[in-house]
Amino acid sequence: MIEDNETIDEFLARHAADVEEAVRKAAAAEIMPRFRQLADHEVDQKAGPHDLVTDADRLAEKYLTEVLGALLPGSVVVGEEAVDADPASYEALQGDAPVWIVDPVDGTRQFVHGDPGFCTLVALAQKGVVLASWIYAPARDQLATAIRGKGAHLDGVPLRSGAPDPGRDLRVATSHPDYTTDEQKRDLLGLWTDGIEPRPCGSAGLEYLAVARGELDATAFSWELAWDHAAGILLVEEAGGAHLTRAGEPFRITGGNALPFTTARDAATARRVRALLSGAA
Numbered sequence: 001m002i003e004d005n006e007t008i009d010e011f012l013a014r015h016a017a018d019v020e021e022a023v024r025k026a027a028a029a030e031i032m033p034r035f036r037q038l039a040d041h042e043v044d045q046k047a048g049p050h051d052l053v054t055d056a057d058r059l060a061e062k063y064l065t066e067v068l069g070a071l072l073p074g075s076v077v078v079g080e081e082a083v084d085a086d087p088a089s090y091e092a093l094q095g096d097a098p099v100w101i102v103d104p105v106d107g108t109r110q111f112v113h114g115d116p117g118f119c120t121l122v123a124l125a126q127k128g129v130v131l132a133s134w135i136y137a138p139a140r141d142q143l144a145t146a147i148r149g150k151g152a153h154l155d156g157v158p159l160r161s162g163a164p165d166p167g168r169d170l171r172v173a174t175s176h177p178d179y180t181t182d183e184q185k186r187d188l189l190g191l192w193t194d195g196i197e198p199r200p201c202g203s204a205g206l207e208y209l210a211v212a213r214g215e216l217d218a219t220a221f222s223w224e225l226a227w228d229h230a231a232g233i234l235l236v237e238e239a240g241g242a243h244l245t246r247a248g249e250p251f252r253i254t255g256g257n258a259l260p261f262t263t264a265r266d267a268a269t270a271r272r273v274r275a276l277l278s279g280a281a
Contacts, residue, residue, distance in 0.1 A: 107203030208232025
């Protein structure tokens with residue numbers, strides 16, 4: 001719990017491990033017991049057949065909302081499933097209070113199909129600035145963390161993304177076609193060029209982890225929902241990477257970005273990918 005006159009930095013110094021514990025417990029209690037064990041009645045559609053939600057999503061988010069809210073009194077939680085039920089709750093990102101941004105199962109489609117490529121995403125932000133993040137892949141037991149100004153880590157080991165190897169095609173994960181409008185697909189067409197190897201993305205959080213590890217060179221996404229991007233973008237930043245919107249500005253979790261946007265393992269790669277996005281100046 002935050003103490004009188006304590007700053008968010010001081011709170012994180014004392015409680016980052018408590019957030020990690022909460023994320024792990026949410027996965028252990030609500031997600032992993034249902035992995036490859038889902039019954040038909042535990043899976044629903046939201047906007048369509050490619051937009052799934054499960055009991056694991058709902059219950060893990062409920063657990064994290066209760067624990068994180070109690071850990072930092074005065075904070076609010078913006079969770080994917082809560083916003084689906086009450087879209088107005090997304091506006092908390094614009095306020096002054098600290099905000100926990102939660103995606104309980106990022107990569108729900110993979111989770112439903114028994115693929116281990118899913119994760120839980122938690123970020124702490126205030127006034128539009130992401131201050132800390134946790135990306136936990138429970139089926140792989142991997143935890144990536146970042147605190148602004150203090151670096152990025154995977155299972156306690158520092159992450160440095162580095163620059164891509166010269167002379168080879170860039171590996172770029174793009175918005176998945178099942179979630180992409182015709183207009184968004186046109187905006188991404190510039191990536192299909194010499195020197196680029198684009199592929200549809202899986203879990204956004206795990207794609208960001210791959211960028212931070214230097215296994216993937218960049219992402220190019222055409223949507224801006226904060227729970228998909230906040231945790232991963234900070235992880236990549238703290239590993240030495242960069243992000244740019246189509247307009248050449250940093251991505252903002254509060255919205256209003258010129259899309260698509262890219263997040264890359266170094267600034268030069270971010271500029272190169274951004275230049276290929278349709279309409280970039």
